Amino acid sequence: MTPAEEIAFLSAEIRRHDRLYYEADAPEIDDAAYDGLMRRLRTLEAAHPELASPDSPTRRVSGAAAEGFRKSRHLAPMLSLDNAFGPADFTEFTASIRRFLRLGEEEALDFVAEPKIDGLSVNLLYEGGRFVKGATRGDGAEGEDVTENLLTLADLPRDLPGEVPERIEIRGEVFMDRADFAAFRAQQQKAAEEREARRERGEKLGPAVPVPVNPRNAAAGSLRQLDPQVTAQRPLRLFAYAMGAASAVPVDTHWQWLEWLSAKGFRVNPLSARVTDPEAFQARIAAERPALAYEIDGVVYKLDRLDWQARLGFVGRAPRWAIAWKFPAERATTTLRRIEIQVGRTGALTPRAVMDPVAVGGVTVTHATLHNEDEVSRLDVREGDRVTIQRAGDVIPQVVEALPPLHGARAAPWVPPATCPACGAHAARVNGEVVRRCTGGLTCPAQATERLKHFVSRRAMDIEGLGEERILLLHDKGWLGAPADIFRLPAREAELRTLEGWGELSIRNLFRAIAARRTVPLERFLFALGIRRIGEQNAKLLARHYGTVERWRAAMLAARTVGSEAREELGGIAGIGPAIATEVVEFIAEPHNLRALDDLLGFVAPEPAQVAAGGTFAGKALVFTGTLETMSRAEAEAKAEAAGGRIAKSVSARTDFVVVGADAGSKAAKAAALGVAVLTEGEFLQRLAT
Ligand code: IVH
Numbered sequence: 001m002t003p004a005e006e007i008a009f010l011s012a013e014i015r016r017h018d019r020l021y022y023e024a025d026a027p028e029i030d031d032a033a034y035d036g037l038m039r040r041l042r043t044l045e046a047a048h049p050e051l052a053s054p055d056s057p058t059r060r061v062s063g064a065a066a067e068g069f070r071k072s073r074h075l076a077p078m079l080s081l082d083n084a085f086g087p088a089d090f091t092e093f094t095a096s097i098r099r100f101l102r103l104g105e106e107e108a109l110d111f112v113a114e115p116k117i118d119g120l121s122v123n124l125l126y127e128g129g130r131f132v133k134g135a136t137r138g139d140g141a142e143g144e145d146v147t148e149n150l151l152t153l154a155d156l157p158r159d160l161p162g163e164v165p166e167r168i169e170i171r172g173e174v175f176m177d178r179a180d181f182a183a184f185r186a187q188q189q190k191a192a193e194e195r196e197a198r199r200e201r202g203e204k205l206g207p208a209v210p211v212p213v214n215p216r217n218a219a220a221g222s223l224r225q226l227d228p229q230v231t232a233q234r235p236l237r238l239f240a241y242a243m244g245a246a247s248a249v250p251v252d253t254h255w256q257w258l259e260w261l262s263a264k265g266f267r268v269n270p271l272s273a274r275v276t277d278p279e280a281f282q283a284r285i286a287a288e289r290p291a292l293a294y295e296i297d298g299v300v301y302k303l304d305r306l307d308w309q310a311r312l313g314f315v316g317r318a319p320r321w322a323i324a325w326k327f328p329a330e331r332a333t334t335t336l337r338r339i340e341i342q343v344g345r346t347g348a349l350t351p352r353a354v355m356d357p358v359a360v361g362g363v364t365v366t367h368a369t370l371h372n373e374d375e376v377s378r379l380d381v382r383e384g385d386r387v388t389i390q391r392a393g394d395v396i397p398q399v400v401e402a403l404p405p406l407h408g409a410r411a412a413p414w415v416p417p418a419t420c421p422a423c424g425a426h427a428a429r430v431n432g433e434v435v436r437r438c439t440g441g442l443t444c445p446a447q448a449t450e451r452l453k454h455f456v457s458r459r460a461m462d463i464e465g466l467g468e469e470r471i472l473l474l475h476d477k478g479w480l481g482a483p484a485d486i487f488r489l490p491a492r493e494a495e496l497r498t499l500e501g502w503g504e505l506s507i508r509n510l511f512r513a514i515a516a517r518r519t520v521p522l523e524r525f526l527f528a529l530g531i532r533r534i535g536e537q538n539a540k541l542l543a544r545h546y547g548t549v550e551r552w553r554a555a556m557l558a559a560r561t562v563g564s565e566a567r568e569e570l571g572g573i574a575g576i577g578p579a580i581a582t583e584v585v586e587f588i589a590e591p592h593n594l595r596a597l598d599d600l601l602g603f604v605a606p607e608p609a610q611v612a613a614g615g616t617f618a619g620k621a622l623v624f625t626g627t628l629e630t631m632s633r634a635e636a637e638a639k640a641e642a643a644g645g646r647i648a649k650s651v652s653a654r655t656d657f658v659v660v661g662a663d664a665g666s667k668a669a670k671a672a673a674l675g676v677a678v679l680t681e682g683e684f685l686q687r688l689a690t
Pocket of ligand 1: 079080081082114115116117118119120121137173241242300319322324
């Protein structure tokens with residue numbers, strides 16, 4: 001079992017035992033066995049924080065079945081930050097800002113630096129100066145409404161004095177100090193031990209007491225308590241550091257914003273500073289880090305001028321105007337037990353190190369990625385070796401070095417498998433790729449189930465109630481092969497009811513979740529298909545470009561011909577390019593995939609892509625060529641997109657406007673030949689202004 005599988009399995013088992021204990025009053029296992037399941041789940045989640053789901057039994061209030069929180073949509077999305085790992089990354093960051101804004105070297109870039117605390121971010125909504133709602137980040141668009149719990153924080157001002165915009169979102173980090181965490185953890189540990197002693201005396205007890213692994217985990221668990229009185233007893237703190245949506249912006253720079261927050265009663269990290277020499281600041285904070293009251297994993301640098309921030313905007317999920325410069329990853333050494341192979345949804349075979357448990361960066365780790373077989377040879381890592389691993393932030397730990405065992409001889413070099421461990425099909429590296437792939441395609445059970453897992457996942461179709469364990473089971477039964485089969489499950493209600501742990505309520509909830517997904521935004525649908533290299537960002541590009549699933553499908557079929565206009569158009573979409581175009585076309589050219597897609601479209605009606613409503617260029621395709629005078633190409637493209645347009649790199653009959661700068665070459669000529677409208681920079685800006 002992979003850790004993901006084991007986590008899903010354990011979570012389902014624990015939930016089943018909870019039901020048996022609390023609802024049916026008919027426990028099947030004793031407390032020790034129950035605690036064993038919990039312990040194992042907690043260990044796995046600690047080693048793989050990226051796999052720990054927010055509704056895991058380990059994060060739940062003891063005794064109550066987690067019914068969860070109300071969802072709360074943020075007025076402005078809560079984004080993440082790109083990372084820098086050294087001065088070179090930071091230099092590239094500032095250079096890209098200069099390029100985008102077309103600033104000369106003589107123009108100073110002022111940054112505000114703030115320590116990056118490892119807690120959880122929250123969105124605080126104030127209306128008329130009064131705190132009305134608070135939510136966790138969630139998926140960035142909507143989180144969980146934890147208003148009642150936030151109200152128990154002493155650091156949270158309920159009313160803001162003086163003049164305040166009518167409506168304003170304030171963002172900050174909820175965290176626990178190191179010392180508070182240590183005391184809290186000791187207290188939980190003691191409670192867990194006492195409970196154990198009572199259990200030994202034969203008492204019937206509820207679920208185990210959760211013992212948090214790190215301050216972040218403790219803060220998140222404490223804020224997500226269903227009972228605010230429990231949160232009130234937890235030593236949670238809050239630093240404010242960012243603005244979300246606001247009906248008016250009371251300041252011109254980020255620094256003034258921090259001052260404004262302070263004046264309104266928020267706590268702002270006192271180490272925040274306006275800096276001219278980030279490298280020196282980074283070194284200073286790194287030196288102070290061990291003595292700080294809380295854990296930090298880097299420093300966030302934000303461009304001070306808000307007008308520049310606004311011009312720079314976002315790319316993907318991160319702003320162009322801020323970066324998190326992380327401290328070097330923490331390292332630890334342990335013994336490599338074996339190298340195992342994971343099969344991904346596109347058949348990629350990924351070697352993974354299974355190691356003796358080791359603490360690194362605040363969590364215990366038992367698995368690390370080895371990326372691919374070239375990496376295994378490069379490191380010459382062998383079973384039984386001592387391995388150094390590193391872990392930075394939330395990324396998956398990786399092996400960085402291998403040393404021979406202290407005693408005894410080294411094992412033979414690792415040999416990549418010639419066949420897929422899941423289906424036995426031939427596994428090969430083709431076209432000089434670094435990745436070895438299972439050739440079993442749709443017949444490989446691992447690929448099929450990985451695809452299904454991806455299809456239902458939160459960022460894809462977001463079908464709740466179809467976790468890994470259930471997918472594996474239904475796949476085994478032969479009821480779930482392709483995504484469309486999910487929509488056929490309601491026809492199997494009687495059979496599902498015969499399965500252990502599938503109560504009437506959970507089946508009804510599952511059917512409701514499935515029915516709700518018969519319409520989804522086109523970009524989600526395209527992402528859910530699991531086409532290689534079509535992540536969320538590229539799915540969005542395709543959705544915006546083609547608008548409807550029918551147009552997309554027809555265009556992909558036409559694009560199978562190399563050199564066709566449809567193929568040129570696909571490869572010409574800014575951000576897609578010829579290599580990704582080939583992946584999409586190969587997907588569609590595979591008859592199984594086309595059949596699976598059409599089968600799915602019998603159930604799901606993807607909603608046409610949203611174009612910025614009422615934008616000057618809503619739904620229009622633009623191509624930029626030549627050198628612009630007043631702004632960089634990147635900024636012009638971002639402006640066109642903000643006005644609803646989509647950017648293409650090459651001119652075709654489907655192009656609506658070609659914007660020409662100085663020295664425009666063949667694209668301008670092609671536009672003329674095809675009769676596409678040509679705009680000068682001035683005309684472009686004029687249209688934007690209207
Ligand atoms: S600003 C668009 N400032 O880091 C700006 N984030 O990777 C986005 N964080 O989810 C956030 N300290 O939880 C910002 N001073 C700081 C921060 C900070 C910690 C966290 C926050 C966010 C994540 C982004």
